[in-house]
Amino acid sequence: xxxxxxxxxxxxxxxxxxxxxxxxxxxxxxxxxxxxxxxxxxxxxxxxxxxxxxxxxxxxxxxxxxxxxxxxxxxxxxxxxxxxxxxxxxxxxxxxxxxxxxxxxxxxxxxxxxxxxxxxxxxxxxxxxxxxxxxxxxxxxxxxxxxxxxxxxxxxxxxxxxxxxxxxxxxxxxxxxxxxxxxxxxxxxxxxxxxxxxxxxxxxxxxxxxxxxxxxxxxxxxxxxxxxxxxxxxxxxxxxxxxxxxxxxxxxxxxxxxxxxxxxxxxxxxxxxxxxxxxxxxxxxxxxxxxxxxxxxxxxxxxxxxxxxxxxxxxxxxxxxxxxxxxxxxxxxxxxxxxxxxxxxxxxxxxxxxxxxxxxxxxxxxxxxxxxxxxxxxxxxxxxxxxxxxxxxxxxxxxxxxxxxxxxxxxxxxxxxxxxxxxxxxxxxxxxxxxxxxxxxxxxxxxxxxxxxxxxxxxxxxxxxxxxxxxxxxxxxxxxxxxxxxxxxxxxxxxxxxxxxxxx
Ligand SMILES: *[C@@H]1O[C@H](CO)[C@@H](O)[C@H](O)[C@H]1NC(C)=O
Ligand SMILES: *[C@@H]1O[C@H](CO)[C@@H](O)[C@H](O)[C@H]1NC(C)=O
Ligand SMILES: *[C@@H]1O[C@H](CO)[C@@H](O)[C@H](O)[C@H]1NC(C)=O
Ligand SMILES: CC(=O)N[C@H]1CO[C@H](CO)[C@@H](O)[C@@H]1O
Numbered sequence: 001x002x003x004x005x006x007x008x009x010x011x012x013x014x015x016x017x018x019x020x021x022x023x024x025x026x027x028x029x030x031x032x033x034x035x036x037x038x039x040x041x042x043x044x045x046x047x048x049x050x051x052x053x054x055x056x057x058x059x060x061x062x063x064x065x066x067x068x069x070x071x072x073x074x075x076x077x078x079x080x081x082x083x084x085x086x087x088x089x090x091x092x093x094x095x096x097x098x099x100x101x102x103x104x105x106x107x108x109x110x111x112x113x114x115x116x117x118x119x120x121x122x123x124x125x126x127x128x129x130x131x132x133x134x135x136x137x138x139x140x141x142x143x144x145x146x147x148x149x150x151x152x153x154x155x156x157x158x159x160x161x162x163x164x165x166x167x168x169x170x171x172x173x174x175x176x177x178x179x180x181x182x183x184x185x186x187x188x189x190x191x192x193x194x195x196x197x198x199x200x201x202x203x204x205x206x207x208x209x210x211x212x213x214x215x216x217x218x219x220x221x222x223x224x225x226x227x228x229x230x231x232x233x234x235x236x237x238x239x240x241x242x243x244x245x246x247x248x249x250x251x252x253x254x255x256x257x258x259x260x261x262x263x264x265x266x267x268x269x270x271x272x273x274x275x276x277x278x279x280x281x282x283x284x285x286x287x288x289x290x291x292x293x294x295x296x297x298x299x300x301x302x303x304x305x306x307x308x309x310x311x312x313x314x315x316x317x318x319x320x321x322x323x324x325x326x327x328x329x330x331x332x333x334x335x336x337x338x339x340x341x342x343x344x345x346x347x348x349x350x351x352x353x354x355x356x357x358x359x360x361x362x363x364x365x366x367x368x369x370x371x372x373x374x375x376x377x378x379x380x381x382x383x384x385x386x387x388x389x390x391x392x393x394x395x396x397x398x399x400x401x402x403x404x405x406x407x408x409x410x411x412x413x414x415x416x417x418x419x420x421x422x423x424x425x426x427x428x429x430x431x432x433x434x435x436x437x438x439x440x441x442x443x444x445x446x447x448x449x450x451x452x453x454x455x456x457x458x459x460x461x462x463x464x465x466x467x468x469x470x471x472x473x474x475x476x477x478x479x480x481x482x483x484x485x486x487x488x489x490x491x492x493x494x495x496x497x498x499x500x501x502x503x504x
Contacts (some may be wrong), residue, residue, distance in 0.1 A: 031118075336366060
């Protein structure tokens with residue numbers, strides 16, 4: 001969709017490859033973790049040691065998404081402490097939690113100014129330049145559907161929010177409305193998010209306000225991750241709030257907000273990245289609205305969680321995956337090890353997800369094998385040891401992925417032929433750029449799978465009738481007869497949930 005480009009604002013020109021890698025950090029919990037690690041208080045962006053940023057960059061990431069940098073109000077934390085459902089969840093995920101552990105959801109933003117715990121706006125600019133100086137782009141959040149209930153917008157601009165209709169009488173339904181009649185944020189399928197107030201994107205002043213927030217993001221970062229982006233599509237607004245809109249005299253707008261917003265910002269900041277959190281099969285419609293990357297949850301993630309190989313193969317073969325962002329975990333999902341039921345299967349899911357076209361998306365802690373949930377309302381997850389086997393696996397995987405062939409090469413599906421009838425268990429594809437080739441084979445099943453893979457381009461690096469094929473995940477080298485590999489094929493056999501990334 002776009003070739004490598006330069007970000008004009010950054011001190012160092014940063015180029016983004018076609019298939020980039022993104023690292024997500026939950027900012028305040030990460031600072032808490034760093035404080036423990038260094039044995040001193042690290043609460044400001046300015047306090048973050050440069051070695052930490054260098055270490056992330058060295059692993060090959062192109063984008064650093066610092067989740068939760070914007071200003072919050074006291075109402076969020078107060079809400080979390082008062083909510084019996086949340087308190088029960090805190091008991092479950094963080095036994096022995098204290099009030100200090102509750103930090104308020106970063107998705108209940110009062111204003112787009114740096115969270116005062118983290119510093120002042122100038123520090124955000126400095127931090128962005130530090131991230132850029134390590135060769136990474138800097139991404140922040142835009143929460144376009146709602147703000148915190150204690151945002152100054154709520155008390156000043158009633159009409160910019162979805163609110164009660166003229167025939168409603170006090171007290172308003174507390175499941176949907178604040179006392180003043182403004183609706184809590186929600187999507188068409190869930191209950192209200194009672195720490196937030198629902199924007200009315202069909203109100204012209206609200207559109208102007210949201211553009212102003214987006215412009216702040218575009219002046220202080222290189223891209224935004226747009227929370228629940230599809231909630232602003234006119235058809236979704238009508239699905240959720242059609243009744244209120246009609247009774248309050250709002251008409252379905254002729255244009256989509258995102259279409260205007262993305263084109264305006266991209267004209268001002270060429271190369272600015274829009275990433276959408278999006279579900280419900282609406283992913284591809286976001287492309288037309290100007291988004292560069294879409295969450296691949298309903299497609300790949302759910303297929304991998306489900307585990308049906310026909311579904312997985314069908315999805316991979318029948319869709320253009322380049323505009324999608326692939327993850328096995330993020331702050332909204334369980335940790336991969338918990339969701340996929342173990343280290344082995346989570347590793348197989350990671351190899352599948354990160355060797356496909358599109359963006360590779362890793363959540364901080366994943367590469368340490370964390371299994372305990374880090375809830376957005378809390379500053380820490382329950383303690384658990386780092387899993388050395390997972391750390392070693394990610395070290396090898398990230399090293400292998402940190403190559404032009406995966407970032408800018410050409411991807412193609414590869415057929416696995418039968419040797420003993422178990423070839424259906426294996427997924428295979430390859431990447432190629434110039435003479436660099438990688439064959440990825442994943443046994444995404446719970447039993448050994450074998451098959452033959454014909455590699456017509458294996459002769460390029462052969463000598464003396466043989467070729468060395470190196471598995472970048474295990475380090476093992478297979479010396480094979482090249483004629484055989486080219487004609488009848490390379491025989492591969494993988495144990496349950498095992499993978500190869502073969503360099504040949
Ligand atoms: C929009 O919502 C209203 C109220 O629920 C409904 O009557 C109308 O049919 C919806 N419009 C469309 C095009 O779906
Ligand atoms: C990733 O590639 C960069 C640039 O080639 C290099 O500096 C860095 O050490 C690599 N990291 C790993 C883990 O291989
Ligand atoms: C394969 O690796 C071995 C051991 O490093 C080396 O001696 C041999 O020349 C290599 N063969 C090819 C075809 O590269
Ligand atoms: C190449 C490879 O990984 N082979 C493995 C195939 O699966 C069997 C059974 O789990 C293992 O013993 C092999 O090492």
